[in-house]
Amino acid sequence: MKVMVVDDHDLIRKGIILLLESYADIEVAADAGDGNEALVLAMQTEPDVVLMDISMPNGLDGFTTTKQLIQQQPNIKVVLLTMHDEEAYIRQAIQSGAHGYILKKSQGSDLYEAIYHVYHGQRYYRTDLSEEQIEKMMKEKEKPVSPLTLREQEVLRLTVLGYTNKEIAEKLHISAKTVENHKSNIMNKLDLKQKHEMIQYGIKNYFSDMR
Numbered sequence: 092m093k094v095m096v097v098d099d100h101d102l103i104r105k106g107i108i109l110l111l112e113s114y115a116d117i118e119v120a121a122d123a124g125d126g127n128e129a130l131v132l133a134m135q136t137e138p139d140v141v142l143m144d145i146s147m148p149n150g151l152d153g154f155t156t157t158k159q160l161i162q163q164q165p166n167i168k169v170v171l172l173t174m175h176d177e178e179a180y181i182r183q184a185i186q187s188g189a190h191g192y193i194l195k196k197s198q199g200s201d202l203y204e205a206i207y208h209v210y211h212g213q214r215y216y217r218t219d220l221s222e223e224q225i226e227k228m229m230k231e232k233e234k235p236v237s238p239l240t241l242r243e244q245e246v247l248r249l250t251v252l253g254y255t256n257k258e259i260a261e262k263l264h265i266s267a268k269t270v271e272n273h274k275s276n277i278m279n280k281l282d283l284k285q286k287h288e289m290i291q292y293g294i295k296n297y298f299s300d301m302r
Contacts, residue, residue, distance in 0.1 A: 092210050093120040095138035097129040097156070098172070099147045103195075107142065107172075110199045117206065126151025126159075133160055133167065140206050143189075145173040145180065145241070152241040154187040161188045168209040172202075176218050179244070179296075183237070184216075185228050191215035237296060238280050246273040251293035 094117055098104040104122050111117045120136040123129040125147050133141065141160060145153035157169045170191030171184050184192045190209040193201060194217065201217060208215040216225050237244065242263070249259045256274075260267040274289070283289050 092116055092140060092206060093118050093136070093138045094206060095120055095129065095133060095136065095141045096122040097124075097126070097141060097147070097153070098122075098144040099124050100144075103144075107202070110202065111206075114203055117203070125149045126153070126156035129156055130159055130163065133164060137164070138167065140168045140170060140210050142170050142172050142202075142206070145171055145175065145184075154183050154189075154241070157184075157187040157189050170205045170209055170215065178220060178224075179248075181216070181218055181220060181225070182228050185225075193217050239277060243273050243277050243280075246270055247277055247289065247293045250274070251290055 094111055096104055096107050096111070096119065098107065101124070104124070108119050108122060111119050120138045121132040123132050127149060129141065129143070130151075141157075143153045143157055147153060147156070151159075153171055153173070157171065160167055160169060168190045169188070170193060171187075171189045172193055172195060173180065174195045176194055181192060191205045191214065193205045193215070197217065205215045205217070218225075239247065245263060246259060249262060254262065256267045256270045259270045263270070274286075278284070278289055281289070281292055283292065
C-alpha cells in the first residue's frame with residue numbers, strides 16, 4: 092500500500108512516517124508539508140492512500156486539498172488525521188469526500204487499520220459520534236458546503252460562543268484587527284448586514300457545537 096503523509100509539522104510527519112515504515116505492507120511514497128505540495132506530489136507518486144492533516148497553512152486546508160485530490164485522482168483514498176472530534180469538522184470531512192477520519196490521539200494500530208480499510212474500499216471514521224450519526228451525515232452529503240475558510244469558521248464559532256475580538260485573537264494567535272477582517276469577510280461572503288445575522292448563521296450551521 093503506497094501512502095503519502097501530509098502534515099505541516101515536521102516532527103509529527105516524521106513520527107508518522109517512522110510508524111508506517113514499521114509495517115511490511117506499507118510503502119511511504121511521499122510526504123508533504125502543505126496542500127499545494129501534496130497535490131503536486133500525488134500526481135508524481137500516485138499513492139493509494141493519503142493521510143491528511145486538516146489545519147494547514149498557505150491557503151489550502153485539508154478539506155480543500157482532499158476535494159481537489161479526489162477530483163484529480165478519483166482512485167485515491169484519503170484519511171483525515173486530526174485532533175478535532177466535533178460534529179462540524181466530521182460533517183465537512185464527509186462533504187470533502189474523505190474515506191477515513193482518525194484522531195491524532197489514536198494508537199498506531201488504529202492508523203494502520205484506517206489505511207488498510209480505506210485501501211480495501213471501506214469507510215473508516217473513528218470519532219465520538221455514533222455510526223448512526225455518521226450514516227445520517229453521509230445521506231445529507233449533498234447539502235451545500237460552507238463558503239467560509241476553516242479560519243473564518245473558527246472565528247465564527249468563537250463569536251457564537253460569546254468571545255470578544257480580543258479573546259478570539261488570543262485563542263487563534265492572531266491580532267484583533269485580523270479577527271475584525273475575518274468577520275467582515277464572513278459577512279460579505281454570506282451577504283449579511285447585521286452581527287446578529289452572522290451569529291444566527293453560526294448557530295444554524297453547527298459552529299456552536301465545535302469545541
